[in-house]
Amino acid sequence: xxxxxxxxxxxxxxxxxxxxxxxxLAENSAVRGCMVIKPYGYSxxxxxxxxxxxxxxxxxxxxxxxxxxxxxxxLSKEASHxxxxxxxxxxxxxxxxxxDPNGKGVIVDPxxxxxxxxxxxxxSETVIWSTYKNWIQSYxxxxxxxxxxxxxxxxxxxxxxxLRTTEFLWQEGHTAHATSAEAIAETEQMLEIYAQFAEEWMxxxxxxxxxxxxxxxxxxxxxxxxxxxxxxGKALQAGTSxxxxxxxxxxxxxxxxxxxxxxxxxxxxxxxxxxxLMGALIxxxxxxxxxxxxxxxxxxxxxxxxxxxNEEQLNLISEKATEISKALKKLxxxxxxxxxxxxxxxxxxxxxxxxxxxxxxxxxxxxxxNGTVEVARRDTKTxxxxxxxxxxxxxxxxxxxxxxxxxxxxxxxxxxxxxxxDSFEEFNKLLDSKGGFILAHWDGTSETEEKIKEExxxxxxxxxxxxxxxxxxxxxxxxxxxxxxVFARAY
Numbered sequence: 234x235x236x237x238x239x240x241x242x243x244x245x246x247x248x249x250x251x252x253x254x255x256x257x258l259a260e261n262s263a264v265r266g267c268m269v270i271k272p273y274g275y276s277x278x279x280x281x282x283x284x285x286x287x288x289x290x291x292x293x294x295x296x297x298x299x300x301x302x303x304x305x306x307x308l309s310k311e312a313s314h315x316x317x318x319x320x321x322x323x324x325x326x327x328x329x330x331x332x333d334p335n336g337k338g339v340i341v342d343p344x345x346x347x348x349x350x351x352x353x354x355x356x357s358e359t360v361i362w363s364t365y366k367n368w369i370q371s372y373x374x375x376x377x378x379x380x381x382x383x384x385x386x387x388x389x390x391x392x393x394x395x396l397r398t399t400e401f402l403w404q405e406g407h408t409a410h411a412t413s414a415e416a417i418a419e420t421e422q423m424l425e426i427y428a429q430f431a432e433e434w435m436x437x438x439x440x441x442x443x444x445x446x447x448x449x450x451x452x453x454x455x456x457x458x459x460x461x462x463x464x465x466g467k468a469l470q471a472g473t474s475x476x477x478x479x480x481x482x483x484x485x486x487x488x489x490x491x492x493x494x495x496x497x498x499x500x501x502x503x504x505x506x507x508x509x510l511m512g513a514l515i516x517x518x519x520x521x522x523x524x525x526x527x528x529x530x531x532x533x534x535x536x537x538x539x540x541x542x543n544e545e546q547l548n549l550i551s552e553k554a555t556e557i558s559k560a561l562k563k564l565x566x567x568x569x570x571x572x573x574x575x576x577x578x579x580x581x582x583x584x585x586x587x588x589x590x591x592x593x594x595x596x597x598x599x600x601x602x603n604g605t606v607e608v609a610r611r612d613t614k615t616x617x618x619x620x621x622x623x624x625x626x627x628x629x630x631x632x633x634x635x636x637x638x639x640x641x642x643x644x645x646x647x648x649x650x651x652x653x654x655d656s657f658e659e660f661n662k663l664l665d666s667k668g669g670f671i672l673a674h675w676d677g678t679s680e681t682e683e684k685i686k687e688e689x690x691x692x693x694x695x696x697x698x699x700x701x702x703x704x705x706x707x708x709x710x711x712x713x714x715x716x717x718x719v720f721a722r723a724y
């Protein structure tokens with residue numbers, strides 16, 4: 234085995250970067266700021282995709298695909314939208330290369346300049362709404378509920394695998410509705426789906442809320458979000474759902490004829506989660522020995538490792554391991570039997586611990602004689618000897634218990650690291666000593682929000698949907714406040 238991981242307490246950032254690489258999740262690519270998602274990491278993303286896609290389809294959404302390239306003129310049509318993304322856009326200016334006459338490889342052909350530059354999509358609202366103009370004529374065409382699984386490019390100067398890369402994978406939903414009420418209901422429904430996925434699949438407790446005007450998506454009337462707390466006390470935005478009002482319908486002239494024959498602009502939403510969820514999964518649960526994966530998202534839920542002295546023992550163990558594997562697979566549990574002779578059992582134990590496999594079974598000759606198997610769980614690192622009789626059902630129940638236990642541990646951590654403060658001095662001290670979610674009064678102005686951010690690097694993560702109506706005094710300005718909001722330093 235390679236040397237131990239850096240510890241979270243020593244260097245959280247280095248621990249994260251090393252864990253992503255050593256657990257075979259991803260690596261930096263030859264293209265600056267971009268990543269290669271390796272098979273083990275991509276299999277986790279596939280499980281996320283599958284679960285979310287089923288939830289989207291259950292609520293009536295269909296998948297489609299739209300172009301990677303967006304005409305520059307499209308981004309000019311919605312002023313706040315272009316302002317929000319202008320500094321992150323990659324621009325295609327030419328359509329051809331040619332051999333360098335000086336024999337130095339290839340160069341851009343100056344005669345192949347595009348009449349209009351193309352933007353590599355940072356998000357797809359503009360190209361999708363230009364398409365919706367052709368798809369929507371009547372109230373009978375509504376609601377239009379479309380989702381896209383795609384990649385996007387947002388030019389980043391400082392990158393970190395999964396959390397912030399120039400190119401990343403995501404899904405983006407884009408819907409059109411006949412009324413504002415329907416669009417708002419859709420926005421809130423998708424927020425609930427994201428929260429359900431985070432908590433039930435990722436074992437990640439989240440706070441649901443609304444973004445302030447400063448933090449709102451460019452071009453949205455309102456942005457809803459789910460916020461999660463990482464083990465270093467920083468927040469991570471895990472998903473957003475935007476109520477667009479009629480902004481993009483106006484910009485792209487998307488109208489429909491209502492039941493009375495009157496032409497109206499449609500009402501829109503957009504919502505998305507990305508491979509940033511992979512970063513959240515790692516940082517919320519993992520430890521100094523490696524990944525800790527919730528069973529629902531683990532590529533391998535159970536690994537069986539034989540311990541033997543000779544070929545005869547291996548054959549007997551393999552026969553029983555195959556039987557256990559078949560029983561587990563019948564219950565829908567993914568299992569790997571690692572009988573390779575390339576490494577000793579101790580090496581394998583450490584490797585599967587690093588990769589976060591929720592349950593490990595170790596079986597030797599004595600276990601066969603006794604009709605037992607050693608069962609180790611990754612989250613608590615506890616081991617017990619269990620009878621082989623009914624072992625598949627035992628493991629099925631154990632996986633459910635592990636899923637719940639990981640969630641409860643993360644929830645307890647969040648509760649321990651959520652603190653109410655009533656003064657700016659206390660706010661500053663807490664940010665530097667403990668971090669976490671800080672519940673504090675704010676006067677509701679963008680000016681105060683911006684000053685707090687400038688002085689502390691903490692932002693308002695959200696105004697919680699379950700915010701208590703509690704009169705108070707803003708910690709910074711001393712002006713009246715109607716309730717506490719969630720502050721944190723964030724990724």
